Amino acid sequence: MDTIPGHGRYGYSALPQRPVYDWPEGRRLAVYVALNLETFDFGSGLGAELAPGGPQPDVLNYAWRDWGNRVGAFRLAEAFDNLRLPASVLVNSRLYADCPGLIEAFRARGDEIVGHGRTNAERQGPLDEAAERALIAEATATLTRHEGRAPAGWLGPWISQSRVTPDLLAEAGYRYLLDWAHDDQPVWFATRGGGRILSVPYPQELNDIPAIVARKDSARDFSDMIVDAFDEMLAQSAAAPLVMGIALHPYIVGQPHRLRPLRAALAHIASRRDDVWLTTAGGIADYAGRLPEVGG
Template identity: 45%
Template sequence: MAPAFIDHWPITERPELTWPGGRSLAVYVGLNIETFEEGRPATSVIPPTAGLPLDPANHAWRDYGSRVGVWRTVELLDELGIKASALINSDVCHRRPEIVRAGVERNWCWVAHGISNSSFWSDIELEQERRALSEIFATLAEATGRAPRGWLGPAFTETPDTPRLLAELGARYLLDWCCDDQPFPLDIEPGPMISVPYSPEVNDIPIFIDRCLTGPDFERILLDQFEVMRAQSVRRPGAVMAIGLHPFVIGQPFRHKYLERALRQIVAHDDVWFATTDEIADWYLGHEAHAAATAALADRKAARA
């Protein structure tokens, strides 16, 4: 069962949603900028050593992302004119400030992604979580020049209090609830709060690390996702295609070429809106579809009372 703040509402029953310029499909690149603590298991390329106190293979593999992989990806996004949505651990601001500076120069949007990716965002007492989230938002605001407006929990994790505490801090969207092709309102106070689509499948970690697929597989998955969503959005506009990337995975040269090939084909379509998650959330929140959805949500809530 979904949590109480998510109301079931089939996509076939919603008012029409269009993106700027009458475009029907939005696409964004979610670039995960993460840190990992030594001596703690995390995403690994060699699982047998992941639990060792000293784990050179996996730690160095992840560190490749911030030393090399992210810069390879940034250069490609620059060339294609794509502005990233940076899903960022607050520890990055202290440990990898050069990446933050590069993102500020490019006017990336910043989505809070916990402190580091070495632990789930769970089993936290209310006041401890409130303090931790406040510190994350303050750290990101100081480093980037603006407080984040969105949240993606490490490994999609939240506590029951997380959405409300984020709303209190001024956040306006979550990426954790990957149950839709369109943004939709969440019944969270103080609002407004919405869900913006992300994907645990169109994402380099599950494709390459969990399922051991290849670069050509990745290219085909991206293009299949894009082709179907673009075709279907003609009759039902307002869809969002998310591309989840991690520099230590996609930044490897033998994978990078397939990301480049797919993105070059996607950006060639001028009927697609390449946006950031902030831009998608702002447009939706100001669109009549959001007002209609919020009213319908209130009506259904009253009918159940």
């Protein structure tokens, strides 16, 4: 019988059968906001679409996405400030040149800066190993130069990975990755040479691109999803520690008609700060990486 191809990164583990542990101060639900700050090519390359844009140059969709870096990101920063919410900011390295001052505004907030490739006009998965290694090295060097330290985490543009991406990330010094939405707890991935890298859960349901752009959910639908997921996961976390991520893009939820319901959903979460751990993806990776109970 033919063998079904697998990834070999982790084995099967049922959540109810795993060891139970706590997050800091005895909390059982860790919540983080992932804000994607991205830049795109004009007249070529990939990019989310508000509406079918026709032939390149696609001014309609390019300008819509650019609005997020010029306006929407700062509205979200203000909302985070008012609610005292930290953020993991997923950064395309070309943004330092394309949008001077944008990443600096989030650095001033003390947010975590996470590697997110060079630009979201490209995917890394189709590249050969040498080219993918070069992409990771270039983006990492730029973030390190501007932030004064190397990023600990990585999310591939468009959640794109090759079969060797976890190996390349571990070899480049990354401690965690965010591309896999296969669990509600951190999971160790095996890498070549006997190493490992931690997978921190990143959402594809509580993510405004699949929800609003792909499924055409309304802003209030998305807000209700966040509230319902939070309330349910807080109740479920009595039995096991869980991670809840919320993935946002400023050109989508920074829009005024979407920001208002989003702000209400985030306020609902912030109102329970005494019951949950409001943190960053890197905070989760640092804490989980020291716990012998974490596995997968």
